[in-house]
Amino acid sequence: MEARSKRKATDAGGGNGDKRAKTKKQWRPPKTSHQQNGSSAQNHTAKDIHSGDSGIWVTCGKGREGKCVMEMRDLFNEYAKEMYPQSADGPGGGEGKAEGEMDIEKEIQAELDEMKKPAKGQLFTHVRVNLQCVVFFKTIAPVVPTDLVKRICEDAMKNSAIKRTRFAQRLTPMTLMGRASAEGLEKVCLEVLAPHFHQEPFQRRKFAIRPTLRNHNLLSRNDVIKQVASLVGRGHEVDLKNYDLLILVELYQHVCGVCVVDADYERLKRYNISEIYEPTPPQEPNVAATAKAEIGAQDETTDEVVVKATDEDSAQADLEAKGEAKVEAMEDVATEV
Template sequence: MESAPKKRKAESDDWDKGDRNKKARRKTQWDAGRNGGVDPRALQPGDTGIWATCAMKKEAKSVGDLRDLFQEYATKVYQPEQSNTAAGDDDSNEEEVDIEAEIKKEVAEIRKPTKPLFTSVKLDTQCLMFFRTRSPVEPVSFVEKICQDAAAGVQIQNCRYVKRLTPITACEKANAKGLEVVAKQVLAPHFHGPNQAGKNFAIRPSIRNNKDLTRDEVIKTVAAIVGPGHKVDLHGYDLLILVEIYKNIVGMSVVGADFEKLKRFNLDELRQIPKVDEEASANRIIVLKDE
């Protein structure tokens, strides 16, 4: 007599579990379909961007400071080109412009959702940040401009906890095939063109939280794709190949010979470069004249 209620309870429990599992599966499938199976907040193959390191427990502060710095430089570097293009238009063509069409175009541009030039990617690693970039930002020349200004004495506002910036031209999955794909894409403009023979180069890998690719494997693969006609020179290189591997993503870029001069793009070290004290120099000249 007592077994019947127990049986019904067990059947009820089994049904509840099955119902919950079905709901969980439907939710997972719906989320995957909505996002294409990829978390848009995660670092992905096909990304371009900038790695950055910072002081311990200063990630949130540094993300905000870098976002402001990048936006400031994007305005300096890219907006003037648009202004110059507009200023160079021939006045004689003004009458031919369809005003109504221009207004519609402007309204469409205003209503069109625009993606930010810089999007911070959430990471679970201390002291490490990544900013995804989009056109017209070119990560290598963009980072070089910031570091050149810092080396020349331009005061970089805030960013007191930011250390090294590393530009990334392209990303792929961090496996043997992905490494080959990204290397062919990134290296071709620098080593495989008709006027690109006889380059001295070096390779600098950085591997974090990844056990699939070794340093030796990375160097061997990248050097093979550089190809013949070029020479390895660790100190007198013309071009330096930066390889950044983080978990399941490998990124790569090629920078110039001023990488060491620019303190390996370390803003903290660039701020510490001794600057000439103009006031002291002026006083010294006056003293010499009096003598």
């Protein structure tokens, strides 16, 4: 009896030190496919940029990419509510509950469906690119990248005292994306350039082309310029400074993008929102270089004067020498006589 009581006491006291006390695990809802794959704004890469997409390139300071993404996403969504109110809230944003109370199963299913929809219907999706100081946002209809970027820069120009961004710099809209090859670039250009250069009745335009190549070595800058210029067509004039339309071409790895902007591009600081808020002060002329140039000019003048004076002195010395020689010759003749 004593052995049995001791054994029971030992078991009750948890004498076996190897066994751990069991703890209840907190129940968690099952992860959806959207959650398992991560949010679309975090795990999208450059491979997710496909032909037919549109978007906006944004430059920023080194190491500020994450903060730039957050502030630009907020800014884009804010403008989307004003410019595209019917789509700003995303799919299902304006949907209400059906008449009557839904049962629990339908509510859960509706919530799951709602969680899945934003992954496909976000107006702005951040795409990670393997570049420092550069971020990219993919856009979907009804967003028009050129209109959105110009509106943002126009508002910044009107109210430059109210700074709405801290990290973003230049915004470059892309009307259409495609493969970064000669064939892909041609396909994109034909679609993007048509409304501006190939409309009837014909209107002569002055244009310029500005390509930007990042991590791309298939096409050279000159190749891009020549190909795009040939696709503009005849009858238009190239003017790099006083253009009517500017063609922006961006090539990154395997993708390219094209858009056309008007002459306000220069007035709006080439869509550099940081430059609009805090313009770079005009560079003062280099006083030292100017003074040096003036001193150099004075030295050259002095040298010319010295050379001229030296030449005159030499000529005078020659005349005096000739005169002395003539006098000596006359004296010799007189002595002989």
